[in-house]
Amino acid sequence: MWDAMPELPEVEVTRLGFADRIQGARIRSARVGKPLRWALGCDPALLAGRRVLSVGRRGKYLLVALDAGLLLVHLGMSGRLRFDRDLPAPGAHDHFDLDTDHGTLRLHDPRRFGAVVFAESADDPVARKLLGRLGVEPLDDSFDAAGFFLALRRRKSPVKQVLLAGDVVVGVGNIYASEALFAAGIRPTTPAAQLSRPRADRLHTAVRTVLARAVATGGSTLRDFRGADGAHGLFQQEAMVYGREGLPCRICGTPIRMLRQGQRSTFYCPHCQKA
DNA sequence: AAAAGCCCCTGGATGC
DNA sequence: TGCATCCAGGGGCTTT
Numbered sequence: 001m002w003d004a005m006p007e008l009p010e011v012e013v014t015r016l017g018f019a020d021r022i023q024g025a026r027i028r029s030a031r032v033g034k035p036l037r038w039a040l041g042c043d044p045a046l047l048a049g050r051r052v053l054s055v056g057r058r059g060k061y062l063l064v065a066l067d068a069g070l071l072l073v074h075l076g077m078s079g080r081l082r083f084d085r086d087l088p089a090p091g092a093h094d095h096f097d098l099d100t101d102h103g104t105l106r107l108h109d110p111r112r113f114g115a116v117v118f119a120e121s122a123d124d125p126v127a128r129k130l131l132g133r134l135g136v137e138p139l140d141d142s143f144d145a146a147g148f149f150l151a152l153r154r155r156k157s158p159v160k161q162v163l164l165a166g167d168v169v170v171g172v173g174n175i176y177a178s179e180a181l182f183a184a185g186i187r188p189t190t191p192a193a194q195l196s197r198p199r200a201d202r203l204h205t206a207v208r209t210v211l212a213r214a215v216a217t218g219g220s221t222l223r224d225f226r227g228a229d230g231a232h233g234l235f236q237q238e239a240m241v242y243g244r245e246g247l248p249c250r251i252c253g254t255p256i257r258m259l260r261q262g263q264r265s266t267f268y269c270p271h272c273q274k275a
Numbered sequence: 276a277a278a279a280g281c282c283c284c285t286g287g288a289t290g291c
Numbered sequence: 292t293g294c295a296t297c298c299a300g301g302g303g304c305t306t307t
Binding site: 277278279280281282283284285286287288289290291 | 303
């Protein structure tokens with residue numbers, strides 16, 4: 001099976017699992033373990049004494065707003081956040097601890113593709129670099145069908161890769177890209193610009209539906225994804241195509257196929273997704 | 276501007 | 292049983 005692969009729903013479920021509890025907390029200290037994708041960008045000692053105002057999200061980044069500055073947290077592909085009182089001593093894969101008077105926020109990330117980055121503000125060059133070219137939030141009203149269609153029309157790449165790129169719409173990772181295209185009945189290899197308005201509309205709806213449903217059911221769990229409160233996600237059992245190569249399509253029984261697109265695996269049903 | 280490829284990392288699966 | 296090898300993937304970066 002696979003490790004947890006945090007996409008937007010997993011990040012959002014994580015956020016919901018600790019945002020309320022950490023709000024208003026006073027930071028006592030911060031501990032940095034092995035290097036993550038990027039350096040923290042400040043002396044951890046400088047975080048002591050600051051207060052956590054709120055926890056937001058932009059794409060797959062969690063934004064921990066402090067009374068001075070903010071922390072950008074990315075889970076990469078194997079990252080998990082916990083927030084609890086009296087956590088055990090950090091293990092080999094616990095690479096960041098934020099100790100507060102409400103509990104400790106801990107990043108556990110075996111593959112270290114994740115990151116915790118400090119920025120002075122949202123206008124900080126570091127924040128701009130990481131958040132600057134992100135596409136629209138799929139669950140916001142700003143993700144509208146007309147705009148989506150126009151954005152797709154400018155892209156000749158296969159629609160799967162456009163979804164994954166994150167500059168049109170954020171948060172759709174490898175799992176939900178396949179799932180959304182299946183839900184829309186669109187073949188992943190179809191050039192984005194070739195989609196008619198009605199088909200783009202179907203994809204727009206599918207992206208929202210698949211992601212919203214995944215959030216509602218607690219996030220995907222292709223191995224053992226858990227929210228920051230330790231609850232298991234339940235979406236796993238509902239994958240229609242992802243990871244099901246050779247297995248019968250749940251709708252028509254045709255064997256699911258896998259192909260490679262930009263070094264990523266894509267799954268689809270050749271019958272339900274004809275074009 | 277858009278597209279394509281590279282690379283970071285390590286646990287798990289596979290092959291000999 | 293132990294090794295070596297391959298693979299997964301988010302996404303910023305570089306090159307075309």
